[in-house]
Amino acid sequence: MSAFLGNPMVATAALPLLLGIVLALLAQFALVSPSPVLTLFWSALLLFFYGDTLGPPVIPPVAASQKLIYLAFAGIVLGLTAGRMRGGRSMAVPGAAALLAAFLWLGWRRLAGGTFDAQMAAALLVGLLVIAGGFMLLAQPASPSPSAEEPFLAPAAVLAVSLAGAIVSVLGASIVTAQLLGSIAALTGGWCLVQYFAVLRGGVANAWGRSLEFLALYAVSTALMQVALLAPKAHPVALVLSALPPLVAALVPGPLGGLVPSARPSRPLVAGLLIAAPAGLAMLVALIWAPHGAALGY
């Protein structure tokens, strides 16, 4: 059993996908959405995958990779407390401030080093884009009669960032963070799959709620920042493209709304494809221009 769970493909893909499906089924049939219980389940699973891929928390955290689990925990606490305290008000400002603080904490040694190269420029741009994207997405007012694609916007952004981030990371010589992002991608993918089936069957997709939207976005954004700051072979263009999905997701209800068809079952699919487009390009760029091809050095 432990050998089965120790298999990276099981831990990174199969298990989180299955758990994402289970969470979505729970939300569909057993919980009122958005539910704090669901947020707690997601939080626990996120921390489990952080621990499984990065190892247990180290006190005090020194390297950026050791800080990620603390940032995830901070994101959970902030999501749960600020999400409740602020009620219907936007979490955009505290969310953007927390993302900026994370970028500075993860990257202060790189920033203090004073080296400004293509990777540093990409890291700064990634930081800026995830902060802007997070701010805009979290600033979206919840609609009293949500469209079919609205519950998918944040999950699709998280899925796209984590999937592209995982590919860019693994080809950029940061394998452990790639595994973590892969786990989150599979977890979110499982969730989205079940929710989309619900829409196809004429039902309604469950929304994440502001707390869960924030903590999931925060987790993938900080992991992507770490890759951008430290992975020596990560392609700068692929990194920047990986950071775009939250920004695109925020534009779907507005300027990009015209591209979403009126047929209800197609709306989440097209919105998802729009959100995933920069992530798809990121993966393509990373695969085509991988410094040593797509192989790893082990």
Added chain:
Amino acid sequence: MKARRIIAALAFAGTSALVSAAHADTYEIDGQHSWVTFTVKHGIYGTAHGLFDATSGTIVMDKADITKSSVKAEIEAGSIHTAFDQRDSDLKGPDFFNAAEFPKISFESTKVEKVDDKTGKVTGNLTISGVAKEVTLDVTLVNEAPAPWDATLTKAAFTATGKVSTADFPMAKAAAGFGLGPEIDIAIDLEAIKK
């Protein structure tokens, strides 16, 4: 009478310190003639070898009292190579030596013990990726002599061996995932120029 004794004692202590300082020679590590190498078990198969190119630092050697000697050295983490470019970049990445965040690996001695005239044990803090761990190196003074081509240049050659564990540094998870280590054997050969 008492004052004279105190003055005499102080004079003796001062002279002893000066004599001791006179015995302490300072050497600068010759990076061009230094090889910091390591071997690590690769899964259930063979043993992987690696080398760091860029080493610098200072050795203070007190021949009269070797315990007063000290070593301070730095290695560029990004200078690692293992005869395979792809693996080298992976080892420079955040999963292993994390060269972008921590460009230097450092060693600073805290204790030097004499074993015999040519060998000793140097204990100190080895810092990798911002995490310091105490290690002890078995050190041998191979030779010290003026250079045959320049009598004004004196060089000393040392070898050192020791062990560290991947589990002690922020590479534990990745190393375990790829079946590397956990024990790493270090073998250092270096030359140092007397100042």
